[in-house]
Amino acid sequence: MAVEDKQMSYRIYLVAFGIFLMAMAVVFKLSRIQWVEGAHYRKLAAEQTVKDFVIPANKGNIYSSDGSLLATSIPNYTIRFDAVAPKQEDFDKNVKGLADSLSVMLGKPSSYYHSELRKAHANKNRYYLLAKGLSYTEYMRLKTFPLFNLGTYKGGMITEQKTVREHPIGKIAERTIGYERVKPNGELDGKGIEWSFRNYLNGKDGKVSKQKIAKGQWKPIRDVNEVDPQDGYDVISTIDVYIQDIAHHALLKQLELYEADHGCVVVMETQTGHVKAISNLGRAEDGSYYETVNYAVAESHEPGSTFKLVDLIALLDDNKVDTSQVYDSRGGEITYYGRKVRDSHKGGYGKISLARGFEVSSNTVLVQAVYENYKINPKEFVDRIDRMGLNKPLGLPFQGEGKPFIPQPGEKGWSGIALPWMAYGYGVSVTPLQTLALYNAIANNGEMVKPIFVSEIKEWNKTIKKYNKQVINPRICSQETVKKVKAVLENVVKKGTGSKLYSKDFSMAGKTGTAQVNYSRGKDEMYYASSFVGFFPSDKPKYSCIVVVHKPNTAKNNYYGADVAGPVFKRIAQKIFTDAPSTNEIKNLNKKINKQEVAYSVYNDKINSEKKVVPNLKGMAGMDAVALLENLKIKVKIIGTGKVKKQSIQPGEALEKVKTITLELS
Secondary structure: OOHHHHHHHHHHHHHHHHHHHHHHHHHHHHHHHHHHHHHHHHHHHHHEEEEEEEOOOOOOEEEOOOOOEEEEEEEEEEEEEOOOOOOOHHHHHHHHHHHHHHHHHHOOHHHHHHHHHHHHHHHHOOOEEEEEEEEEHHHHHHHHOOOOOHHHHHHHHEEEEEEEEOOOOOOOOOHHHHHEOOOOOEEEEEEHHHHHOOOHHHOEEEEEEEEEOOOOEEEEEEEEOOOOOOOOOOOEEEOOOOHHHHHHHHHHHHHHHHOEEEEEEEEEEEEEEEEEEEEEEEEOOOOOOOOOOOHHHHEEEOOOEEEEEEEEHHHHOOOOOOOOOOOOOOOEEEEEEEEEEEEEOOOOEEEEEHHHHHHHOOHHHHHHHHHHHHOOOHHHHHHHHHHHHHOOOOOOOOOOOOOOOOOOOOOOOOOOOOOHHHHHOOEEEEEEHHHHHHHHHHHOEEEEEHHHHHHHHEOOOEEEEEEEOOOOOOOOHHHHHHHHHHHHHHHHHHHHOOHHHOOOOOOOEEEEEEEEOOOOOOOOOOEEEEEEEEEEOOOOOOOEEEEEEEEOOHHHHOOOHHHHHHHHHHHHHHHHHHHOOOOOOOOOOOOOOOOHHHHHHHHHHHHHHOOOOOOOOOEEHHHOOOOOOOHHHHEEEEEOEEEEEEEEOOOEEEHHOEEEEEEEEE
């Protein structure tokens, strides 16, 4: 018995010792958790119950120069249905009414929605898609529908909200206004103003800490945000909605008429470089046109005859020749190093002056003039082009600006035909905006300015940043050259290749261009690019404009710049200066004219001095006589027109007895 008791005591001690060891292990582990690993577990617990939520910043708007909205952010809603959430009695009671309401709002038959809702309920579908792309107004209306008006948990309505960017003026200037998007790989990408000025538009997101509570809900830990969101600034563009609308539709009409592949038009304010309108339209497979590529900014190609302005400026400013210098067009064909230069007019133009050669766009005349004067030192001609700034990009804020190409003597690619080919716009490459900047410089008395698309960044009424005029070249040539070149450009429209555009109602100056352009992507084919670039009104230029139309349908029997691109230019100038409301300030409005003051004084004296007797009205204008008598409360009968010859009651008669006077006018 004693042995058994002793064995049992050992067992009790062993168990007690085991429990003691376990207790020590627990104490050790608790101590380690508390003092060594405590920070880690507290952080882990906090992550599961406390979470930082992003508070998205409101994105800024993009406005036109006249205050119209070009781009703004609006809420967009997707509505789903949790068919398990509503009680059976609530579902049965309201499902028919909900189906009827959805039918009225969304357009499908009530029976369709009734069947779909019941099917979702039977299948216990907790995420059935009802509608997407709803506006805020539609969303608020949907919340009032039967069943959904019971609330989120009882009604089963699930709302997913996201912010979308809208262009209130539609597709017009869409490519320049641009976009910002998230690529499939998660990277941000974009184009136009939206992308280039995203640092101002997007603002900075805020942050709020929330704690998880019952039913998976989260509530803010504090009354204030960890970081308050900072809304984006507004961007004020230089676009004028009225001019943009004119330019867009004028280009669209011509592209459709000639079934062209694509085209662009830009209207720029002469002195400031503010781009008032820009439209880039490409042809889709179904024949419609829409904005895809910013051709005016990105497409660098051989300009053709519009490049001849460079020839004229260089020849005149370098004192090589004058506009009166005569050249023989040699039957419309001339050969350099085995390559022929031809005029579009068969047989040429005979012997004509340099100015006339430019007006009729004679290739042979301009090429001869340039080659004869610069063949010994072609670098002199090329350096002038470089000094104008045509050899480098304009430095626009947009991605993908086209790179110009001006061949340089002594470098790879330069040959004997390089100089004559350059003289009529081949072997060189520039963007439409570069060409426009050159012509705008002539309109602006020689000062070349950079095209500007954004005028300022604003926070409400406070200006954050202002974009002032940027001068590329303060003087591309002398004032004497500017004056001569302006006169020649005016004559292009009056009696040259642009004569079909001439109007006695408003003046224009410019140059036509027709170039054969290589297809891209390695295709060994050519097509025509028709262009017109200039400014208006020609005497005091306010706007410059370029129009380029690529690949007009040659079956239309016309592809020349004056016929294809020119009408777009004329339409824009015509609409601006005939339809636009005048904002000109009337000067000396309050200036007094002596003759008017004397006439008024005589008229006023007659009223005041002859209030008791009939005045002498002979010789007075009929309108003045009527006004005077009516002021004296006398009725008037008129016979004839002109001045008063006779009056029925003689002057000096008392007015008390006079009620009516008959006036005979001469």
